[in-house]
Amino acid sequence: MKLKKLLGRMACIVALAATCTACGDDNDAVNWNEGAAVELPRERIFILNQGNWNSNDATLTFYDPQATGTVDKVVGDIYLAQNGKKLGDTGQAMIAYRDDLYIVVSGSKYIARLNGAGVEQCRYAFTAEQGDPRYLAAEDGKIYVSLWSGVVMRLDAETLQPEATVAVGSNPETLVIEDDKLYCVNCSYYTTVGNTVSVIDLATFKVAQTLTIFENPQRIVECNDRLFVQGYGSTDYLNYTYPVAMLTPTVSSGAAYQEIGQATHMAAYGNTLYLAYSYTDWTTYVTTNTFWSYNTATGKRSDVSFLKNAPEELSSASIYMLEVNPENGDIYVGIAYYSTSGKGDVYRFSSDGTFIESFETGGQGPVDMVFLD
Numbered sequence: 001m002k003l004k005k006l007l008g009r010m011a012c013i014v015a016l017a018a019t020c021t022a023c024g025d026d027n028d029a030v031n032w033n034e035g036a037a038v039e040l041p042r043e044r045i046f047i048l049n050q051g052n053w054n055s056n057d058a059t060l061t062f063y064d065p066q067a068t069g070t071v072d073k074v075v076g077d078i079y080l081a082q083n084g085k086k087l088g089d090t091g092q093a094m095i096a097y098r099d100d101l102y103i104v105v106s107g108s109k110y111i112a113r114l115n116g117a118g119v120e121q122c123r124y125a126f127t128a129e130q131g132d133p134r135y136l137a138a139e140d141g142k143i144y145v146s147l148w149s150g151v152v153m154r155l156d157a158e159t160l161q162p163e164a165t166v167a168v169g170s171n172p173e174t175l176v177i178e179d180d181k182l183y184c185v186n187c188s189y190y191t192t193v194g195n196t197v198s199v200i201d202l203a204t205f206k207v208a209q210t211l212t213i214f215e216n217p218q219r220i221v222e223c224n225d226r227l228f229v230q231g232y233g234s235t236d237y238l239n240y241t242y243p244v245a246m247l248t249p250t251v252s253s254g255a256a257y258q259e260i261g262q263a264t265h266m267a268a269y270g271n272t273l274y275l276a277y278s279y280t281d282w283t284t285y286v287t288t289n290t291f292w293s294y295n296t297a298t299g300k301r302s303d304v305s306f307l308k309n310a311p312e313e314l315s316s317a318s319i320y321m322l323e324v325n326p327e328n329g330d331i332y333v334g335i336a337y338y339s340t341s342g343k344g345d346v347y348r349f350s351s352d353g354t355f356i357e358s359f360e361t362g363g364q365g366p367v368d369m370v371f372l373d
Contacts, residue, residue: 036117038081041066044116044372045325046078046101047334048094049344049363058091058105059363060118065330065348076362082118093174096370097138097157104145106132111145113160116372124160137175137182139202144182146172152184152198154205164205168198174219176227181208183227183247188216188235197229199249211255214243223268224296229257230266230275238282244275260294260301265322269329269351271297274306276333278319287316306331308353320344323369330356334366 033039041064051058060079067073079087089107096102100121101114111133112123126133131149138144142163143155151165152172169186171194176183182200194216199209217231226246233241242264245257263275273294280287291305307314314333321334329351336344344366347358 033117034115035119036082037084038062038075038078038117040064040078040117042373046094046118046370046372047346047361047363047366048091048103048368049361050091050320050336050365050367051089052364053090054107056086056089056108057364058087058089058107059361060087060091060103061361061363061366062118063346063359063361074359074362076360078118079114079120083120091367092133093135094368094370095136095138096372097143099372100157101370101372102136102138102143102157104133104136106134109133111136111143111155111160113157122160124155124162134172135174137177139177144175144177146175146184148172148189152182152200166200166205166207168200168207169196169210170194172198173217174221176220176222177202178222178225178227183220185213185217185220185229185231187218187231190235193235197247197255209249211247211249211257213247213255213257214245214259219266220247221266221268221273223273224271226296228260228266228268228273228294230263242277242279261292263292265319267322267324267331269324269326271295272306274322274324274331276319276322280318287318289315289317289319306353307333307349307355309355310349311347311355311358314347317345321346321366321368325371327371327373332369334361334369336365 045063047061049059059077062075062078064073088105092104092106094103099116103112109126110123113121131147134146141157143157145153153165154163168184170192171187171189172184173187180202184198186194186196188194197211198207201208214233217229219230230244233243242262243259244261244263245259248256262277264278265276267274275292277290293302293306317335320336323332331349333347344361348356
């Protein structure tokens, strides 16, 4: 990587990042380092660190998996380096789409589009009435964002201008697109009870079905054309059961789902659903982690850990993220430390579960990753 020490150019970058009136409309020929103060290699991994709530310390980390030394392997706050300003309060979710990054910063209530170097192109700020933005999905030039006001919003992927909203259940969370349908889980929050999955027809942008699921679902992923939902199973943290279920949408309202185990995090690669169960005994504050997998082709569960030689600290650390590189199957486990001074760590394993390395992200609570190549 090469840091350009041109103050005039940095001023231009900051001005560009602060502007949202128009976004570029040509993604066909990608200039991977356009507008960048820090030049990045072709293969790029970005990690979103949530930060401490209400502290304006969300960060975006760059990680180079090909770097052989420690120098320039990690840039702890690439967003700050590229844009000359902080990301904001509470980094929530991130996706890659058409060689760009889309980031939701829920506490600061905005979504931003960054180019492949992490230089902000434009953003859209949500109002208090629209609620906190939560999670993202993308298809056919559109970005979909769940909002805690109880709606999913559709925006143009280039300009981030809103086009339409559709009302779903209470407190919509993660989104996934499968067979021209957008699936959105609706969670519980304080006095509201959420136990549904809203199925939105993308052609009409209307709710086609409302499927019943266990109480307080949080995440939904697609694996080998099957849908899996993970959540808390309760609104009382002392009685969380952390169910994971395979969802089978039916032709009418309601849902058929089969619980396959317990987990707090899940990630999909090929036919395999990887699951991590990070359980904390709140009477002793001791955390115990287990790793298991589910073969979607055979319908078989394996309780043998998919991590062969995991460092000892992973047996009791607070797992905050589980991701798989879709290009090569490398597995990443993110760890959070619940203190204002603690920084997150990420552990990298090869596709066969062999430990490769760990590194500090430079930010608190690594919560999401994207892979560009």
